[in-house]
Amino acid sequence: xxxxxxxxxxxxxxxxxxxxxxxxxxxxxxxxxxxxxxxxxxxxxxxxxxxxxxxxxxxxxxxxxxxxxxxxxxxxxxxxxxxxxxxxxxxxxxxxxxxxxxxxxxxxxxxxxxxxxxxxxxxxxxxxxxxxxxxxxxxxxxxxxxxxxxxxxxxxxxxxxxxxxxxxxxxxxxxxxxxxxxxxxxxxxxxxxxxxxxxxxxxxxxxxxxxxxxxxxxxxxxxxxxxxxxxx
Amino acid sequence: xxxxxxxxxxxxxxxxxxxxxxxxxxxxxxxxxxxxxxxxxxxxxxxxxxxxxxxxxxxxxxxxxxxxxxxxxxxxxxxxxxxxxxxxxxxxxxxxxxxxxxxxxxxxxxxxxxxxxxxxxxxxxxxxxxxxxxxxxxxxxxxxxxxxxxxxxxxxxxxxxxxxxxxxxxxxxxxxxxxxxxxxxxxxxxxxxxxxxxxxxxxxxxxxxxxxxxxxxxxxxxxxxxxxxxxx
DNA sequence: CACCTGAATGCTGCATGCAGCATTCAGCAC
DNA sequence: GTGCTGAATGCTGCATGCAGCATTCAGGTG
Numbered sequence: 001x002x003x004x005x006x007x008x009x010x011x012x013x014x015x016x017x018x019x020x021x022x023x024x025x026x027x028x029x030x031x032x033x034x035x036x037x038x039x040x041x042x043x044x045x046x047x048x049x050x051x052x053x054x055x056x057x058x059x060x061x062x063x064x065x066x067x068x069x070x071x072x073x074x075x076x077x078x079x080x081x082x083x084x085x086x087x088x089x090x091x092x093x094x095x096x097x098x099x100x101x102x103x104x105x106x107x108x109x110x111x112x113x114x115x116x117x118x119x120x121x122x123x124x125x126x127x128x129x130x131x132x133x134x135x136x137x138x139x140x141x142x143x144x145x146x147x148x149x150x151x152x153x154x155x156x157x158x159x160x161x162x163x164x165x166x167x168x169x170x171x172x173x174x175x176x177x178x179x180x181x182x183x184x185x186x187x188x189x190x191x192x193x194x195x196x197x198x199x200x201x202x203x204x205x206x207x208x209x210x211x212x213x214x215x216x217x218x219x220x221x222x223x224x225x226x227x228x229x230x231x232x
Numbered sequence: 233x234x235x236x237x238x239x240x241x242x243x244x245x246x247x248x249x250x251x252x253x254x255x256x257x258x259x260x261x262x263x264x265x266x267x268x269x270x271x272x273x274x275x276x277x278x279x280x281x282x283x284x285x286x287x288x289x290x291x292x293x294x295x296x297x298x299x300x301x302x303x304x305x306x307x308x309x310x311x312x313x314x315x316x317x318x319x320x321x322x323x324x325x326x327x328x329x330x331x332x333x334x335x336x337x338x339x340x341x342x343x344x345x346x347x348x349x350x351x352x353x354x355x356x357x358x359x360x361x362x363x364x365x366x367x368x369x370x371x372x373x374x375x376x377x378x379x380x381x382x383x384x385x386x387x388x389x390x391x392x393x394x395x396x397x398x399x400x401x402x403x404x405x406x407x408x409x410x411x412x413x414x415x416x417x418x419x420x421x422x423x424x425x426x427x428x429x430x431x432x433x434x435x436x437x438x439x440x441x442x443x444x445x446x447x448x449x450x451x452x453x454x455x456x457x458x459x460x461x462x463x464x
Numbered sequence: 465c466a467c468c469t470g471a472a473t474g475c476t477g478c479a480t481g482c483a484g485c486a487t488t489c490a491g492c493a494c
Numbered sequence: 495g496t497g498c499t500g501a502a503t504g505c506t507g508c509a510t511g512c513a514g515c516a517t518t519c520a521g522g523t524g
Contacts, residue, residue: 053284079377082322082375090314090315149381
């Protein structure tokens with residue numbers, strides 16, 4: 001699991017980051033250096049370094065000497081999506097002026113997952129497609145700092161995201177957006193970028209995030225605790 | 233300079249960050265742990281931790297085992313301002329809906345520096361006012377993540393920023409924006425926020441950054457190496 | 465039984481030892 | 495003089511020792 005090639009601290013960092021993002025380490029959970037060091041078969045030093053990095057990203061939090069996985073309130077997630085509103089918009093704008101044929105193909109392929117009906121068990125695949133779709137727009141923008149910021153934002157938000165996919169699949173929930181809503185919003189973004197229209201592209205991207213934020217706040221009123229966040 | 237109250241690594245981090253941002257440590261300069269440790273009278277450990285943090289923020293860069301202050305190309309700065317285009321816009325939008333009387337007063341006070349003629353020697357004061365003006369809009373937005381991202385972006389860009397103020401004061405340079413241009417753009421932002429108009433506020437904020445980017449790219453053509461960046 | 469107090473425990477943050485890697489420089493060969 | 499080789503140097507990354515702080519738990523007191 002931990003190889004000797006790259007710096008241990010970076011590997012530990014990635015390991016912990018992934019566990020936090022995927023929910024293996026839950027919000028509020030304490031991160032104890034010696035435990036983690038024992039798990040990963042390294043000394044405390046690279047673990048300590050990794051914790052410093054995670055703190056810098058906001059994924060963990062310093063609470064009275066101890067380190068804990070950050071606990072995000074709904075308000076935090078909404079704030080993060082407001083950031084995404086700005087960043088995604090600019091990314092789509094830039095992407096519209098730099099898109100190439102192969103990149104278009106790639107974007108289209110990510111959208112395919114939303115066209116076909118999907119088995120319950122494959123909802124995570126839908127999620128991955130969604131991630132890839134948005135990420136690829138950032139890549140096409142050619143702006144590495146935009147990529148960085150959006151990744152930080154997405155990572156942080158995903159700390160909150162655990163019960164997302166299950167909820168989206170729940171047709172009972174009045175607050176759930178239909179898969180079709182998301183599909184249409186994605187398609188609008190795709191079409192605008194394909195047409196190389198910056199203004200329309202940015203507007204479509206922002207509209208998408210706008211819907212997510214509205215949905216989050218509506219879900220907040222209904223659920224208060226458990227939230228139905230669909231696409232990001 | 234280094235007290236015993238807070239964690240040494242955080243103090244070292246701030247010390248180095250400030251030195252990088254203010255140009256005391258120049259782009260490309262190597263950061264040697266033992267040297268810095270000796271300067272700051274601490275051991276290598278907190279210095280090493282601080283370097284890890286700085287790397288996470290992009291201020292320094294890992295180059296073959298050694299750590300060096302990041303060297304930003306003009307392209308990087310332009311990319312950062314595209315980020316700011318998105319972030320500043322959203323911040324202004326949110327600020328417009330949350331502005332209060334005292335915050336308006338504060339914003340206005342920051343603008344005053346641009347109204348009155350300023351001695352050459354006081355150009356740095358102008359710069360500080362500009363920083364405060366934009367920062368305060370972020371604060372008023374009430375979105376801590378927006379604040380975080382904008383700070384990261386500004387810090388990084390300022391690695392590049394050293395010859396800014398001097399250039400702005402050079403009336404010979406055909407690429408320089410007049411102080412009056414900046415003043416008017418700031419005023420437009422202020423007025424829109426004061427009027428609590430989200431759309432107008434965002435548009436004004438974006439327009440401001442748009443001008444900065446245009447100016448950067450124009451300056452690039454003219455100077456290629458040394459750039460006349462005015463307000464951020 | 466509740467509360468207060470002090471000792472033991474656990475964990476972090478900093479210092480330092482140690483090994484490995486790259487770079488450099490000196491000396492030698494051509 | 496130029497180019498190559500090998501040793502010495504310098505620096506990082508990881509492991510571990512050590513001290514301080516907070517938390518906890520046990521035992522005693524009201």
